[in-house]
Amino acid sequence: MVIQKEKKSCGQVVEEWKEFVWNPRTHQFMGRTGTSWAFILLFYLIFYGFLTAMFTLTMWVMLQTVSDHTPKYQDRLATPGLMIRPKTENLDVIVNVSDTESWDQHVQKLNKFLEPYNDSIQAQKNDVCRLGRYYEQPDNGVLNYPKRACQFNRTQLGNCSGIGDPTHYGYSTGQPCVFIKMNRVINFYAGANQSMNVTCSGKRDEDAENLGHFVMFPANGNIDLMYFPYYGKKFHVNYTQPLVAVKFLNVTPNVEVNVECRINAANIAIDDERDKFAGRVAFKLRINKT
Numbered sequence: 001m002v003i004q005k006e007k008k009s010c011g012q013v014v015e016e017w018k019e020f021v022w023n024p025r026t027h028q029f030m031g032r033t034g035t036s037w038a039f040i041l042l043f044y045l046i047f048y049g050f051l052t053a054m055f056t057l058t059m060w061v062m063l064q065t066v067s068d069h070t071p072k073y074q075d076r077l078a079t080p081g082l083m084i085r086p087k088t089e090n091l092d093v094i095v096n097v098s099d100t101e102s103w104d105q106h107v108q109k110l111n112k113f114l115e116p117y118n119d120s121i122q123a124q125k126n127d128v129c130r131l132g133r134y135y136e137q138p139d140n141g142v143l144n145y146p147k148r149a150c151q152f153n154r155t156q157l158g159n160c161s162g163i164g165d166p167t168h169y170g171y172s173t174g175q176p177c178v179f180i181k182m183n184r185v186i187n188f189y190a191g192a193n194q195s196m197n198v199t200c201s202g203k204r205d206e207d208a209e210n211l212g213h214f215v216m217f218p219a220n221g222n223i224d225l226m227y228f229p230y231y232g233k234k235f236h237v238n239y240t241q242p243l244v245a246v247k248f249l250n251v252t253p254n255v256e257v258n259v260e261c262r263i264n265a266a267n268i269a270i271d272d273e274r275d276k277f278a279g280r281v282a283f284k285l286r287i288n289k290t
Contacts, residue, residue, distance in 0.1 A: 079269055080188065082198075082261060082281035085113050085179040091283035093178060095171055098290050103171035107162075110169055110179070114162060116240050117154040125238040126151040129226040134189060136229065147231045149239040158217035160245035170247055174287045180244040180261050182223070189267070190228045196265035197221040198244040203258040203282065210257045211285075212250035221246075223263070253289040258282065 022029055029037065084091060086106040096102035115121075129135050129150035137147045154161050160177035162169050169177040180198050182190070190196065198221035202208030227242045244261075251257060262270045262280040270279035 079278040080183040080185045081277040081279065082263060083181055083183060084281055084283050085181065086110055093176065093283060094286045095174065095176055096288040097174045106171055107168045110162060114154055117152060119153045119155055122151040122153050131224055131226060133225060134228055135226045145235060146237045147235045149236055150226045152240050152242050156218050157243065157245045160217050160247050174253065174289060175247060175249050177245050177247045180246065181241050182263060184230050184241065186232045187229050190265055191225055192266040194266045196223050196263060198223065198261055198263055200246055200259055200261040203260050207258045210252035210255050211259060212252065214246050214248045217245040248285065251285060251287045253287050257285045259285050
């Protein structure tokens with residue numbers, strides 16, 4: 001036999017809710033007396049206070065092992081990669097000679113990028129270093145901060161320096177300059193005490209034909225040892241990376257050309273198929289002419 005429960009009226013439900021919130025007979029608020037609420041609040045206060053103190057202590061201990069200047073682990077960049085400037089989406093350098101807006105954005109980016117390389121700024125902030133030698137600055141037990149950096153003058157970029165250049169890095173005449181730079185890796189002795197340079201070529205035979213001739217600045221794409229090691233952003237406050245500029249002289253117009261540039265150095269692998277960006281960079285170059 002099914003016993004139906006008596007259906008409560010709306011007034012009864014409201015009265016029961018009021019009694020649950022505050023019961024005048026037992027002096028309970030939401031089912032607990034004042035003493036019960038005090039004990040449970042005290043418990044959670046101690047519990048969460050302990051968790052906060054333990055977390056704070058753990059973070060403090062961990063921070064004691066971390067340097068403000070050198071990352072504890074650098075396994076993500078065991079081998080430096082290369083990058084190009086102007087920086088573009090998908091590494092595509094597309095120039096329409098007759099359309100100023102198509103290349104002016106590249107020119108503006110390069111002006112800003114090369115500003116720290118102005119000879120006057122380099123002479124003011126950085127040192128004239130000896131060629132062919134690492135510029136080591138050991139601490140020897142005393143914090144040697146900030147580290148000095150070697151000069152890389154904008155004039156070293158020759159016809160790609162953009163100084164007094166009416167062709168705007170060659171973009172207005174269809175002979176654009178593309179700048180190659182190596183990613184920074186702290187305390188990395190690039191070259192293993194041997195000379196190194198950057199070389200560029202078309203990725204395929206048809207790309208090599210369409211790429212045509214080009215010149216590099218500094219000559220032969222050389223990168224000197226004196227710009228290494230790099231000690232980190234906080235230590236090397238005025239550090240400017242060495243650059244290699246590639247000026248493409250007669251790229252076949254209206255054709256997409258795949259270009260690959262590589263760093264040739266004794267201790268930088270460029271044939272690691274697991275990392276296609278280690279020691280190299282590939283980009284597309286297209287010069288449109290009507």
